[in-house]
Amino acid sequence: MTAADPAPLRQRAAPPDTEQAGISLGRDAWRRLRRDPVAIVGAVLVLLFVAVAFLAPVLAPWGPTDTPGKDLVTPTNVPGPSTEHWLGLDNLGRDELSRVLHGARQSLVVGVVSLLFGAVTGSLVGLVAGSFGGRIDNLIMRLMDIMLAVPGLLFAIGLAALLGHSLTSVMIAVGTVNVPVFARLLRGSMLTQRSADYALAITSLGVRRRTLILRHVLPNSLSPVIVQGTLTLATAIIDAAGLAFLGLSGTDPGVPEWGRMLAETQRYLSSAPHLAIFPGVAIVLAALGFTLLGESLREALDPTYRR
């Protein structure tokens, strides 16, 4: 799925300043995206998620640590959904809806930051490998292979445990897991671009290697990275929730975080299942949104998927 990104795209994807007479790739992709119901569902979910994350303080009826139900809750009685509390209360009498909404912020921050960290670092590594080639390329890519050989979540758990309990270490851990993915992807796509005819033409015109790579090859190699980024956001959210579930996240247990909310309410699974269901559904919806959008983006940008 990564290095095997197909050549036809590269042939059609001419540099931006030499636009073809027909419709451009971007416009073509947009046209197809608009007609794809899967993409629309994905986009709606993603937009919803981002909107909730930004507007949580406005949308949520209570603060994330407010305890409106403090006089109602006992260990054997955690009230479920009602007209006053749409998703019920949690084990400390906090409004579950407000917690889930505020949890979106945490997930978005963790997801985006770890994605950026992984994508930027990975792309830089891939860029270095792809532009120099030869021994440097070999060394870097073997290192990436070693990282890829360790299962992602396991790698992240080890790293997060090593770095200590904090949100930063979770973001670094989740991001690091994605470094080799982006590195391989960018390097692979740069290799194909470098051997393309237009690259040969530019080189024969006497353009320096640096200009060739930064101005022509790199921009043309980025579209699989963007697709991968969207897909990675989904796994980053799931990974971060997984780490939080295992107790590896920030030290403050009061901060609403979907994975931690799941872990904390495990004890109540039989008596108050709503405490596990709602954060679980939130994780699924957010991850689903990014996956659907990412997949349709890939289809739209990649002519081999064309119907």
Next chain:
Amino acid sequence: MRTTGSRRLRLLAIAGTATLLGTGLAACGDSSGSGEGDTFVFGASAEPKLLDGAFVSDGESLRIVRQIFEGLVTTAPGKTDVRPQLAKSWTTSADGRTWTFLLHEGVSFSDGTPMDAKAVCANFDRWYHFTGVRQSPSVSYYWTTVFGGFAQNEDASLPKSLYSSCTATGGLTAVIKLARPSAAFLSALTLPAFSIASPAALKKYKADEVSGAAGSPRFTGTFGTEHPVGTGPYLLRSWERGNQLVLERNETYWGNKAKTKNVVFKAIPDGGARLQSLQSGGIDGYDLVDPADVKTLKDKGFQLLDRPAFNVGYVGLNQSTPLLKNPKVRQAIIHAIDRERLVKNNYPEGTLVAKAFMPPGVFGYADDVPEYQYDPARAKELLTQAGVTSPKIEFWYPTDVSRPYLPDPAAVFQLVKGDLEKAGFTVTTKSAPWTPEYLDVVQSGKAQMYLLGWAADYGDPDNFIGTFFQKSMPEWGFNNPELTALLDRAEALTNRDRRIEAYQEANRKIMEFVPGVPFVHTQQALAFRTEVQGFVPSPVQNEDFATVSLSTK
């Protein structure tokens, strides 16, 4: 081809399932022994460590030691009052330093040797003469806690021993002399850690061969693993590590023989798994029921027995922190915390909200200690009076642990933190896994404010406020000579009424001083199938399995 293949597979699957079921049934038949009602299977929360009371302090080991061995005295079923066990009666001299125990006649150990005054003294002398790694508080925890030191202390930090000598005057009279009067001594002897073992077996099975370091002792003898020999109603039949431990009725027991022939202890660390095992019939009962499961268990028709509250959960305040040295700030904190709500949200219904550092069941409890109602406005006012603006505090809670007094530490932490923030504190969250990090941080005095608790081992106020405040401790970070003197005097008093008064006085002093915020005395629930009868929960976990029976239809 294909159909035959899949059919063959299906057949194989059926055969496999049948085999599994068959072995499962066979195993069931095997474990219930010679008929229904003969085996009681108990779900423990952990594997016992060793069956030699002198070397263990964990509840799971002591629970089993309690069935195989007996002490001079024990506690009354379901209470903390001292009752005779191997000793028929006892007297104490006027100065409280000489204790004379008269033993029951005709009692012998399960290896056939007689249980007499000589055997009793041999046990005390064994403990007193521990050397090397056996002197480490982590190995002989209860001896060092109750008696302090040994015949020859190898570590300068050990105090002089409370124990002085034991003489067998006549076959059944043992006279124990103490270095100083101690009224808590008798209560302490109810601990299974001080149960009497067969001196012959101790020697034969090399009980005292202990090597390794204090933190990781290695017991090379087989006394505590294969051949524990005491006078109790049960004998050890087998112990498969990682699976189960089986006790068998002692047919030559001197008292009322055990009602159930076999008791099986299965270690199931996860609370949810214990619940499921009870529901599926794998066990007949289990300890440490999660408060959140109480309703499920009741709905499914299981019986729940409560162990009377004999513990305290508290917020500790370390006065080596300049902010907390100010009594007004400590008062502000106790007024700021809504203890009623804390207990309501996190503990089973009917749990006691604490107002002192020991529960009402212990003598010396004072009902008229200074009380501090939940009052955030008053808290703010006290902070202003103290001249403190925007106080900052580091507050610790333990992870990876559930104790009776802290079933969910993170939940309690969040509520207390929220309350403090409402009163104007800026709280920094700190946490660490329970052992060893958290306990290290707290006990070495590095935590400014922390969640902790205490479950008592025997029914004496000395085991509560004596443990906390009799000497200056780094975790509290204060030195209050007046309080220390009061507690020293109270411990030495042998007149019970005057002791009670002294401890009541101490309790009032403590709550005037507010060294911390006690908030809960929890009762801990045990769950059983309805057929199980005769289990009496003890506040100090001194529970006799010999009285348990399984009714047959």
